[in-house]
Amino acid sequence: MILLADTHMQSAGKGASMKKMSQIFVGLCALLLSVSSIFAADKELLALSSLDQLLSTEVTTVTSASKYQQAITDAPAAVTIITSDDILKGGYRNLAEVLNSVRGFYTLYDRSYHFVGMRGFSPLGDYNTRMLLLVDGYRLNDAVFEQAPLGSDFPVDLDLIDRIEIIRGPGSSLYGTNAFMAVINVITKEGKQLHGGELATSGGSYNAWTGRLTGGGKTANGIDLLLSGSYRDSAGKQRLWFPEYAATNGGIAQGLDGENSGDLLAKASWKDISFIVLHQTRDKIVPTAPYEAIFNDPAFKTSDRHTLAGILYNRHGGFADLNLRLSYNRYEYDGDYPLDYSGVRTLNRDTVVGEWVASDLFASKNIGNHLLTAGMEHRWQFTQQQRNFDATPVPYVYLDDNHRSLVQGYYLQDEYHLLPNLILNAGVRVDSYDSFGTTANPRAALIWKPHDNTVLRLGYGEAFRAPNAYELYYGDGFTAKANHGLKPEKLRSFELGWDQFIGNNIQTTVAGFYTRISDLLMQTTDPSDGLMVFTNKSNIESKGVELQLEGKWENGVSGRLSYSYQDTRNLDTNQTLENAPRTVAKAALTVPLPLLKHHFATIEGCYGSSRLNAARESIAGAAIVNLTLLSRDLVKGLDLSASLYNLFDTRYSMPAGHEQVNSLGESLQGIRQDGISFRIKATWRF
Amino acid sequence: MFFLKMLMVLLLLFPLSALAADEQPLEYRIKANYLLTLPLFIELPSQPSSCTAFSVCVIGDTPLTELLEASKGKRIKGRPLVVMKSREPDRMNCCHILFIASSEQYRLQKLLAWANQRGILTISDMRGFVKQGGMINLVMVNNKISFDLNQAAARSASISFGTQLLRLANDVSN
Numbered sequence: 001m002i003l004l005a006d007t008h009m010q011s012a013g014k015g016a017s018m019k020k021m022s023q024i025f026v027g028l029c030a031l032l033l034s035v036s037s038i039f040a041a042d043k044e045l046l047a048l049s050s051l052d053q054l055l056s057t058e059v060t061t062v063t064s065a066s067k068y069q070q071a072i073t074d075a076p077a078a079v080t081i082i083t084s085d086d087i088l089k090g091g092y093r094n095l096a097e098v099l100n101s102v103r104g105f106y107t108l109y110d111r112s113y114h115f116v117g118m119r120g121f122s123p124l125g126d127y128n129t130r131m132l133l134l135v136d137g138y139r140l141n142d143a144v145f146e147q148a149p150l151g152s153d154f155p156v157d158l159d160l161i162d163r164i165e166i167i168r169g170p171g172s173s174l175y176g177t178n179a180f181m182a183v184i185n186v187i188t189k190e191g192k193q194l195h196g197g198e199l200a201t202s203g204g205s206y207n208a209w210t211g212r213l214t215g216g217g218k219t220a221n222g223i224d225l226l227l228s229g230s231y232r233d234s235a236g237k238q239r240l241w242f243p244e245y246a247a248t249n250g251g252i253a254q255g256l257d258g259e260n261s262g263d264l265l266a267k268a269s270w271k272d273i274s275f276i277v278l279h280q281t282r283d284k285i286v287p288t289a290p291y292e293a294i295f296n297d298p299a300f301k302t303s304d305r306h307t308l309a310g311i312l313y314n315r316h317g318g319f320a321d322l323n324l325r326l327s328y329n330r331y332e333y334d335g336d337y338p339l340d341y342s343g344v345r346t347l348n349r350d351t352v353v354g355e356w357v358a359s360d361l362f363a364s365k366n367i368g369n370h371l372l373t374a375g376m377e378h379r380w381q382f383t384q385q386q387r388n389f390d391a392t393p394v395p396y397v398y399l400d401d402n403h404r405s406l407v408q409g410y411y412l413q414d415e416y417h418l419l420p421n422l423i424l425n426a427g428v429r430v431d432s433y434d435s436f437g438t439t440a441n442p443r444a445a446l447i448w449k450p451h452d453n454t455v456l457r458l459g460y461g462e463a464f465r466a467p468n469a470y471e472l473y474y475g476d477g478f479t480a481k482a483n484h485g486l487k488p489e490k491l492r493s494f495e496l497g498w499d500q501f502i503g504n505n506i507q508t509t510v511a512g513f514y515t516r517i518s519d520l521l522m523q524t525t526d527p528s529d530g531l532m533v534f535t536n537k538s539n540i541e542s543k544g545v546e547l548q549l550e551g552k553w554e555n556g557v558s559g560r561l562s563y564s565y566q567d568t569r570n571l572d573t574n575q576t577l578e579n580a581p582r583t584v585a586k587a588a589l590t591v592p593l594p595l596l597k598h599h600f601a602t603i604e605g606c607y608g609s610s611r612l613n614a615a616r617e618s619i620a621g622a623a624i625v626n627l628t629l630l631s632r633d634l635v636k637g638l639d640l641s642a643s644l645y646n647l648f649d650t651r652y653s654m655p656a657g658h659e660q661v662n663s664l665g666e667s668l669q670g671i672r673q674d675g676i677s678f679r680i681k682a683t684w685r686f
Numbered sequence: 687m688f689f690l691k692m693l694m695v696l697l698l699l700f701p702l703s704a705l706a707a708d709e710q711p712l713e714y715r716i717k718a719n720y721l722l723t724l725p726l727f728i729e730l731p732s733q734p735s736s737c738t739a740f741s742v743c744v745i746g747d748t749p750l751t752e753l754l755e756a757s758k759g760k761r762i763k764g765r766p767l768v769v770m771k772s773r774e775p776d777r778m779n780c781c782h783i784l785f786i787a788s789s790e791q792y793r794l795q796k797l798l799a800w801a802n803q804r805g806i807l808t809i810s811d812m813r814g815f816v817k818q819g820g821m822i823n824l825v826m827v828n829n830k831i832s833f834d835l836n837q838a839a840a841r842s843a844s845i846s847f848g849t850q851l852l853r854l855a856n857d858v859s860n
Contacts, residue, residue, distance in 0.1 A: 051723060051724075051727070051850075051851075051854055052854075054716055054719055054720055054723060054831070055830060055831075055832055055854060056830060057712070057716055057830065057831070060829060061826050061829065069813075069826055071713060081829075083829065162828060163828075163829065193828070222857075315814075316813035316814030316817065321813060321814070366788065366789075366791050366792075420747065452749075504712060
């Protein structure tokens, strides 16, 4: 499977890609045909006899697409579900690695943060603001940058994830701002899934160590509890070479790739009420000297702290299903920048605090063939503080800004079963902001099942992203100025999807999209005063297709093969967008090892074609292959896993953004990624 | 142009889907299996002696009916399986099990009262079924179909759940 994907991955130009695409279609057809004859569906009921078997058979549902649980085949958008089992078998170390395994997704790591793109859209300099990240349904995008922490800054240990729901396409009709390209909802485990304690530790390349202690269970009187804490520490690569910075220390950043983080998760639920508290703190040294900082200076550091406390009341039955969610979030960011003020090394610092309380109340009710949902969301962002100052040697304050704002959203959705095999899902949400007024965003999808194993989906949706506090108010008077007159960005998207289930084990997906984004917020220089300022500037067009073949068998074999082709361009300049690979392809295969019980080997390959950096230079694409061996219950209660990342030690880089300029005015082309590395991990349940 | 090509591909590939048998989604096949398996672990009051078959009655719209009919004649608790479907409960006699589809939420209390009087086991996959007085609720838990039991409701209809069932249940309310 890996080989197959690799040969497809060589394509570069448009003509070649289209040709390759048709080849892949033919290939897929052939596969479909052969596979469907082998697994000729059997009309009898499943030959499951015991309750145990029934209880352990998986069925896929999704809760984030319509805000209530529904079969994936009824959802109004293309959905991908990643389970804890997938995460374990894939050996993933952070959320970005998990997302990189998903059809059409690609990532960028600039050795400070991870950025995630899809459908050819992830502009350099965007802090993941066009994706909405939820944990158990609670919003995590903060109140200043509205950054989704999608990498190692994700505040929950991956071991505590039960499943991840990825809803592609515009989601503003239910979720408001940031639900622009996709909604990602990470659902954490419940105490009863642990049923005791768990101790996990891992060690790997670059002196990376992790530890986790978790306890959980359900008491006799029905209270479900979970408490977990974990710690991660990595020295990072000792010598990072940046040839563009050769004038300083030969271009070597010495010991500047370290990272450490710690997090806490506490959950409790009783009957219809559940509580969650989570906290994470993460520090990363930045080796790439962006924002005109001094290269090879160990003082360049970023630090993020996320805190969430939430309570959810969820009641089924009665007059209508009710869902009330209240939360408090706090986000803090500190960035230390060693700058060169004409020969005087000065430590400049950004400190940011975002604090908000939110409520989301909605009700769903069945009336005849309709399933109606109505709800409202309020977010009172009572601290949106941004400060920038010189700390040493001469203290000086450039920016000390604080705002408060209220966001209100009101939404309606109807799932209308027109015929037993035809569903119309339509909804709209109106959002009101202090800064620009109101915006309305509809979504409608027609879901038709001509056969029980065939799902066709046709959808149209609109989404918006409101200008965030950073874009509106960050102005230090020396390099950047504020712009209070910003409008929201707007996205309109048509989607087409075809899911075909073949027998019990195979699923194929063909999907297409056409997306237009207008009033995209971009930072440019005002020629009148030379200051950087955000404006509603660009119009973007993106179109593409995605293909996927997925199989899963009872004996533990599973595999996935996907291919996405997308073309994203700026309509004003008619140029391809930066950081937008035309081709993204993935292949993964898991097999149980022969002769050994509960042992699995997973090999996974991810390919992204070349992308442009901020200077519009092409950064070559790469196919990266990872291998993980998992041994479950090696001795009772002990799981072991061993992973090799970038198995073939491929040298590759990620495109550098506009900010990657050091104090000497030298700029980076690309940011080198890690070569082959390993991790060994042990988990003990007691 | 791009979309036209895509549409063409879709249309070309579409006949392929006919190759795949018209089989019900896994979710319903599992639920149908539950309907035929759960009674083995439950003590039901005896129905009138004129009822020789094991009758599963279905009320409301659900793909389960078709699935269950495919198993007609299969022996359950030593009796041949009969599947009945009607909008009017009084048209169905000898029911051992009554499956109530989500579409019947609006008259649920009436249906439950009817079944309770006759010692019929009530099962549904609608949300909150057990809380509203139903006996067995098929529920989705962590991507798997499990069941909640309502012992009080069962007892009032002289039905008792086996210990194995109580042990495997996702949730038991008394």
